[in-house]
Amino acid sequence: MQALMMDTPLRIIDLLRHAATNYPQQQIISRRQEGDIHSTTYAATWKRSAQLARALQDLGVRQGDCIASLAWNTYRHVELYYGVSGYGAVLHTVNPRLFSEQIEYIIQHADDSYVFVDLDFVGMLEHIAPQLPHVKGYIVLTDRQHMPETSLPDVHCYEDLIAGYSDTYAWPEFDENQAALLCYTSGTTGNPKGVLYSHRAMVLHAQATVSESLLGLRSHSVLMPMVAMYHAGAWGAPYAAPLAGCKLVLPGSGMQGDAVWELIREHKVDIGLGVPTVWLTLHNYLQNKGITDVPLQRVCVGGAASPMGLVRAYHEYYNVYWQPIWGMTETGPLATSTPPTADIMALPLEQRFELQTTAGRAAFGVEMDIFDAENQPLPHDGESSGELRVRGPWICSQYFKHEDLSSFPDGWLATGDIAVINPQGYMRVVDRKKDVIKSGGEWISSLEIEDLASQHPMVNESCVIGVKHPKWDERPLLLIITNPGYEADKQSLYDFLKGKIAKWWTPDDIIFVDQLPHTGTGKLLKNKLRDQYINYLIEQGKTT
Amino acid sequence: MQALMMDTPLRIIDLLRHAATNYPQQQIISRRQEGDIHSTTYAATWKRSAQLARALQDLGVRQGDCIASLAWNTYRHVELYYGVSGYGAVLHTVNPRLFSEQIEYIIQHADDSYVFVDLDFVGMLEHIAPQLPHVKGYIVLTDRQHMPETSLPDVHCYEDLIAGYSDTYAWPEFDENQAALLCYTSGTTGNPKGVLYSHRAMVLHAQATVSESLLGLRSHSVLMPMVAMYHAGAWGAPYAAPLAGCKLVLPGSGMQGDAVWELIREHKVDIGLGVPTVWLTLHNYLQNKGITDVPLQRVCVGGAASPMGLVRAYHEYYNVYWQPIWGMTETGPLATSTPPTADIMALPLEQRFELQTTAGRAAFGVEMDIFDAENQPLPHDGESSGELRVRGPWICSQYFKHEDLSSFPDGWLATGDIAVINPQGYMRVVDRKKDVIKSGGEWISSLEIEDLASQHPMVNESCVIGVKHPKWDERPLLLIITNPGYEADKQSLYDFLKGKIAKWWTPDDIIFVDQLPHTGTGKLLKNKLRDQYINYLIEQGKTT
């Protein structure tokens, strides 16, 4: 029997309407490419999004068209999030850190009709533009005064484009399952694959995000996404912040210590979002400056496992709660977390730190389970590890224009992560399927060794990879960047690991390096390191 | 273009699954009709709901069947909320305070196949049962030991019924727009009308309810709904509490001062839900006992306007925030509120109290507007008053088995409330359309006069009605219950009102009474008073 409730769709534009009505003066702060720090409000963003929608109409954009952005985190990018999707078109947030062939590929693959571009990326686009005949025009995200000389064809200045229009717009109503946002995964192999989010998915994800299970946003929160708006929608921050009515601080391209710290300090940022490297970088910066008094209350950290060393450091130096999050582009992206609930804060510190290095529990809406190689569900006993699969209304069911459904067995998303789940529902990623080290037929978790190593005071960053071994097939190799002021001391590290991991998990060698390679989204680029070190043990004669 | 997200439905049962997985040991406390205070957990409720679903299956219940409950707020009623709706049937929560002819009417109208009944209501049902041949059986919500002698046909004992079954169940998946819950409005005229809620509506309503805009529930909250689970789903508390993972305290039938205070004190209730009379009763009780130190932090108050006197009293005596809510059975029911956000708590006290007597701002998902008699939208200027209309995914689109759509103009719900909306989005109900006093062609708001009168220290409760006047058509009459220890002093009250309202709004007489009649859901029964006093001014010769 059908219920008798109104059939009103969930729409992204209503998130901003909510903020513009209830929190009109709440701020959006942006570090701009023009050089200054800019401040606007939800009320103004609502109006400018309407102007943008009218401009799209005059450009001949139709519902369902894909519109690309190549842009940092700024208020103009927020306007694109609402103006384009609210209009009924699809915002395709292009990751400018991809190789230019990949950028060319995805703009073609998405068949983008217009490209909105930040000053930084105009030069790069000029090289690709000749291969993009289907693009009808380029809009540079700046004002007349800062408009560059450019060879881009059909080029507009953003501020001029929207300036003339009325700031009200009759936002259309359509099916909530209509596409709103398109993000390609920054896969390390093969062509990037597109995840096509719906209005429904993004609104439900935003509701979950503001809840205590995930980010726990309130109207007095000050949220700074240090994850890019071109990567998995900045984890949904541009949607969740207006829903919560909180202040949004956007770092633009300034991800270095000084620039970040200035925004945190000046705008009293209390919640930061980002991958572990971002927080490692900030930690190094603050240590260097001798700063311990920070307005931050929480850093919400996903995209990679949370190392115990950093969890502890953020608590001990800054009294900041390190909140782990698990998710991927295919999952909204936020799916699980360990928020600082009263229960968790009441635990003895060491027990709490333990939970802060898991990936946390599933938010309402996300079902998760682990499966063995035979497709059988495994017990949630904290011991059994298997491939993590997830299900829910903001999880990808198929890649954009891809027939291959091999990542979606039985209507679940197979994540490629190997995980355990404990009886309390806490999930821990043991490894990426492709990073796990197969030694003598058994698995060694690179993440667990990294986590342990991170706790030695000498260690600034660590990375474990599997390299060739004639007898055991693969053996772990540990790469270390030391903290300033520490000597590289192999023996001390081996002593530290001893007894904390099984003997046969002990890395066959430890190498001290100055740098570790990361992906554009801040993850360790392990396949690059594997290529480099693959024969290391053999060449060094360390295989006996 | 359709997005590529999973098509997983929003289901009520997943709210309880979430609690059972993430907060398994969180408590549900109930005052039982058996006489004791009972404690259970979400984990146990999850299991017993599964047993109930299996029992329904064996009783031959099919998806879409209506199942009635006549029950107080207890854990067994919570099991019905999940077991029945999760199974795919519709829980029809019957208001036992309706006249028995109305109860008979709605059980027939809904075509309920089974009736679950608390001990208290068995006697009443015995009288109606002969008129309910379509009911296949009656289940008394108790255990073997407390099972009464009864003439009810096909009677079962609840605990015996579910006892034998396995405590796991493969909850079915179905369209999220399927009906889950049926509540009839306790209209003061005509037959009650049914509102048929969907799974989607109740899940979205629960998400909004836990957000800061409405109840702001966290996992450490202790929520006590003093509004009945047979009235608009106890404002969704049985759904929102598991979603938030918070403790739920259910007062059973014990709504008197002692019983309520015992639960609040023993279980450290910090958030209460109820109509103003409930909080007036508690206030009188606490005053009487000389208690001011209470664990409550907030009382969330809807169903009638929030009188300034009580807002202030709760602040001054108990340091409790009085949080006004607006809603009706047709709206989920929660739609608007003024929660204690950081912004609001930073206001000067008098300004804050002002906002606490409005109905607040709309939660995300609810659109609201005011319209004049010609169907034209009115400005949100805080001055223009018109009929309030609302729209959204948890708002009724039609009454159950009613063709008449006159309450649903242009896809909106016409609420029957006269309201103003100010530029900041705060809504204030000026009156019920039917309670507004028409004096000489102009409107007088009974609610505003009541609100003012409530602020005089002499006044415990006040009520304004319009009664016949030969010249002005209608004139206001003010009825007062005084506070203990105060003399009934008309002149003092007239002096108090003077200058605070327009002269022509001044009530033509003030009458001191010992009692005021209320509906079963705690609202002033104004039509009864109007009948009684309709010729009062004429009879008393007060019409010159």
Ligand SMILES: Nc1ncnc2c1ncn2[C@@H]1O[C@H](COP(=O)(O)O)[C@@H](O)[C@H]1O
């Ligand atoms: N909390 C976490 N712990 C471990 N790995 C994580 C965590 N969060 C994200 N990841 C990894 O990041 C991947 C998603 O990458 P992306 O789609 O680029 O955001 C996941 O499949 C995981 O391998």
